Amino acid sequence: MTLNAPPTKRPRNSTKTKAAILTAARGEFSERGFEGARVDAIADRAGANKRLLYHYWGNKEALYLAVLHDAYLEIRSGERELSLSKLDPVEAVDRIVRFTFRHYLANPWFPRLLAVENLHNARFLKQIADIPQLHSPLVAELKAIVAKGSAAGIFRADVDPVQLYISIAGLGYFYVSNMKTLSVIFERDLSEVYMVQEREAQAVQMVLDYLQTRSDA
Structure with a gap:
């Protein structure tokens, strides 16, 4: 009897994900300003998990600095x-x-x-x-x-x-x-x-x- 191998997780492409978040953040910050920009909205626009945003940059201010x-x-x-x-x-x-x-x-x-x-x-x-x-x-x-x-x-x-x-x-x-x-x-x-x-x-x-x-x- 042959057992099916467990599904392997697709490796995360951190470079691609970070680029997508930066692009999304550009749009959000330029349209809504620093105060009006929402981390949830940036994550949604990037198609990324909000936790990754905090993992890569720590907070909204650090992300804004990265975008700038x-x-x-x-x-x-x-x-x-x-x-x-x-x-x-x-x-x-x-x-x-x-x-x-x-x-x-x-x-x-x-x-x-x-x-x-x-x-x-x-x-x-x-x-x-x-x-x-x-x-x-x-x-x-x-x-x-x-x-x-x-x-x-x-x-x-x-x-x-x-x-x-x-x-x-x-x-x-x-x-x-x-x-x-x-x-x-x-x-x-x-x-x-x-x-x-x-x-x-x-x-x-x-x-x-x-x-x-x-x-x-």
Whole structure:
């Protein structure tokens, strides 16, 4: 007589589960804010047991910090993949403006999450130790692009790379975060492809116009 072997448990894929929880938490925190977000709702959205959430992060605040940190890691990783240092200055600026604009557009949860954190006066962001180090390579890269353009006689030399990035990010952030209200105010659907393309092209041109050398004539 042959006895049936006991069913084996499927091994847990912790990496996949953690990624699903982070994705679900992005949506919950960006839609409902930190206070309004519920751990039960995050677990349901992720299709995961709530106990796993506590097992991996301990509490809601730690999960929110992980979501915030992951959000910055994602956009910085995308910027590194652009290999801006290999491009000529104008192309590099064009590429970083379009990438930033499209990142906000493709990830509308991101500007909403930033709005949530700003409502908290960056209280949670201040707890993430490597945020300055995470952003310093981008600032250095923009500084190098401006220097290269200045050496070629096409860019101004008196450009603060931090201010430059704030301008680049602002052009995309404002459009995406205010798309619904602006569409009502101006009676145009700003989510239409042609409107998005027009705005992206204008953002690129505005930054390049600012960077161009000034004529004394």
